Amino acid sequence: MTSPFANSHDPDFVYAALQANHPSPQMPSHSNSEIASIENYGYNRTPGGSEEDPFRGLNSYRVSGTRNHDFKTYLLDGKIEKPWTADKKYKAPRKGNWYILGGLLLAIALSAVVNWRIAVGVPNHEVRLSHFASDCGSLTQSFALQYCLVLDDSFSTLDKSIWSHEVQLDGFGTGSFDWTTTDGRNAFTDGDGLHIVPTFTTATTDITESQILNGYHLNLAKTKLSNQTKNGDGSCTASETAQYYADECSANSNISSHAIINPVRSARLTTLGAKSIQYGRVEVVAKVPKGDWLWPAIWMMPEDSVYGIWPLSGEIDIMESRGNARGYRNGGRETVSSTIHWGISWKTDNFFRTTQKHKIQRTDYSEGFHTFGLEWTEDYLYTWVDNRLQQVLYVDFKKQDLWQRGHFQDDYENSTLLTNPWFNGGRNAPFDQKFYLILNVAVGSRNGWFSDGVGSKPWVDGRDSAASDFYGDRSGNRAGERETNVV
Numbered sequence: 001m002t003s004p005f006a007n008s009h010d011p012d013f014v015y016a017a018l019q020a021n022h023p024s025p026q027m028p029s030h031s032n033s034e035i036a037s038i039e040n041y042g043y044n045r046t047p048g049g050s051e052e053d054p055f056r057g058l059n060s061y062r063v064s065g066t067r068n069h070d071f072k073t074y075l076l077d078g079k080i081e082k083p084w085t086a087d088k089k090y091k092a093p094r095k096g097n098w099y100i101l102g103g104l105l106l107a108i109a110l111s112a113v114v115n116w117r118i119a120v121g122v123p124n125h126e127v128r129l130s131h132f133a134s135d136c137g138s139l140t141q142s143f144a145l146q147y148c149l150v151l152d153d154s155f156s157t158l159d160k161s162i163w164s165h166e167v168q169l170d171g172f173g174t175g176s177f178d179w180t181t182t183d184g185r186n187a188f189t190d191g192d193g194l195h196i197v198p199t200f201t202t203a204t205t206d207i208t209e210s211q212i213l214n215g216y217h218l219n220l221a222k223t224k225l226s227n228q229t230k231n232g233d234g235s236c237t238a239s240e241t242a243q244y245y246a247d248e249c250s251a252n253s254n255i256s257s258h259a260i261i262n263p264v265r266s267a268r269l270t271t272l273g274a275k276s277i278q279y280g281r282v283e284v285v286a287k288v289p290k291g292d293w294l295w296p297a298i299w300m301m302p303e304d305s306v307y308g309i310w311p312l313s314g315e316i317d318i319m320e321s322r323g324n325a326r327g328y329r330n331g332g333r334e335t336v337s338s339t340i341h342w343g344i345s346w347k348t349d350n351f352f353r354t355t356q357k358h359k360i361q362r363t364d365y366s367e368g369f370h371t372f373g374l375e376w377t378e379d380y381l382y383t384w385v386d387n388r389l390q391q392v393l394y395v396d397f398k399k400q401d402l403w404q405r406g407h408f409q410d411d412y413e414n415s416t417l418l419t420n421p422w423f424n425g426g427r428n429a430p431f432d433q434k435f436y437l438i439l440n441v442a443v444g445s446r447n448g449w450f451s452d453g454v455g456s457k458p459w460v461d462g463r464d465s466a467a468s469d470f471y472g473d474r475s476g477n478r479a480g481e482r483e484t485n486v487v
Contacts, residue, residue: 151275151437155194158187162275166268166438167220167237170247173310175446176295177467179262182235187267196441198266198294200474205265212263213468214255221249258465263474268440276303276436282318282374284439288333288365293450293457293470294323295442298372300435307421307430311349314430315341318383319372326364328455331357334364336372338383338393342402342430344418350406356393358385378428397428444470 153159165182166172178198180186185204187196202209207216219225221232225246236249253261284298300316307313317339324332331337339355375382381395382388403409403420411418422429444450446461458473459466 176442177444178264178266180268212261216253218251263471264443271436276434278434291323303434311341311343358392
């Protein structure tokens with residue numbers, strides 16, 4: 001059935017339109033007064049000759065049999081009544097928009113106030129001037145409202161009255177593979193500050209690759225050791241009364257037992273015996289190194305182990321990182337962490353209760369210098385990156401002491417009931433003593449810092465061949481560089 005309404009799909013309508021604009025060659029042309037009419041398309045003509053427009057209310061354009069064009073409109077003229085605007089419900093959405101806008105402005109204002117209160121509310125510790133008497137020269141009061149400057153070093157040179165090298169071979173208990181030295185190629189200063197640079201042992205000594213792997217005796221001890229045929233060179237800084245002094249100061253390579261000479265050399269600088277603090281603030285401006293299995297650290301150890309050997313007397317790690325690239329599962333150089341170590345023995349080190357990480361987005365900490373800070377009081381220990389609002393670790397000593405935090409009560413070790421070694425100390429013991437600062441870049445480890453089987457790690461911590469397996473993968477190892485400024 002043909003629709004009574006004309007449309008672009010109607011063949012008759014198309015033909016009529018074409019006929020009006022392009023007269024058919026088979027028919028005589030028409031004069032201007034005889035233009036084809038399409039006015040009845042879309043109309044129903046009544047028997048009386050009148051027309052009913054099914055598009056009532058719309059505009060219509062007629063092409064008639066004359067040259068006149070008749071334009072009609074059905075739009076309403078004059079004032080248009082809008083009775084619905086008097087309804088209160090009509091105004092409700094408009095009021096709602098104002099409520100939403102007001103709420104947003106109020107939220108922004110409250111957020112600004114909260115952030116401002118946090119910024120100004122971070123406590124400024126009152127430094128005990130008596131502990132810094134040699135630097136501050138004043139004992140007139142026990143407390144002050146400002147910090148007393150103890151150390152400010154931009155490393156234009158390496159001040160040996162402040163910084164000393166620790167020289168050892170056994171990785172200081174971590175099982176790292178580096179031999180820490182006094183070599184100027186492993187630690188030096190220039191216009192950019194202090195550089196701590198690990199190097200391969202074969203590149204900075206006369207020790208050959210074959211000697212590293214077999215048949216070489218390295219002796220740094222100050223005194224003659226029973227397992228050495230000659231005296232050491234005396235460069236080792238470990239205590240001669242230490243239980244593992246021989247391991248700390250000497251090494252032998254033996255291919256059958258997979259024991260090798262430390263394949264990498266690095267540096268470890270400390271302020272031991274020169275500068276230490278009991279409470280206060282530490283800020284170190286540093287750039288972490290690039291390179292797989294590098295372990296940079298900014299940390300503190302007790303000047304005197306008042307409560308016993310590690311970790312009884314504590315350890316404060318302001319910043320630790322790994323030189324591996326972003327995406328390394330344990331966190332590469334885009335991640336830094338802060339930790340405090342404390343426990344009754346190395347087996348009960350409760351560092352896992354007081355450690356936190358901080359990750360930077362779209363870049364990593366080797367791409368520029370960053371400020372790593374510590375604020376330490378009797379009540380809390382607090383670390384941050386770049387500013388105090390970017391918190392890494394916060395430990396509150398007021399709520400409970402570390403004996404309670406560690407759940408050591410009624411606990412046993414080797415069938416012996418544990419006793420509180422800090423009962424004579426403060427509530428924050430063992431972190432109530434003087435600590436000194438350490439800067440170092442270690443290489444590898446055997447204590448779990450680099451997890452076995454992660455990131456194509458070439459060694460397994462528990463194997464005797466760990467160091468030789470690491471050295472065997474040396475084509476994939478890259479020495480790193482770290483620049484550090486203390487401010």
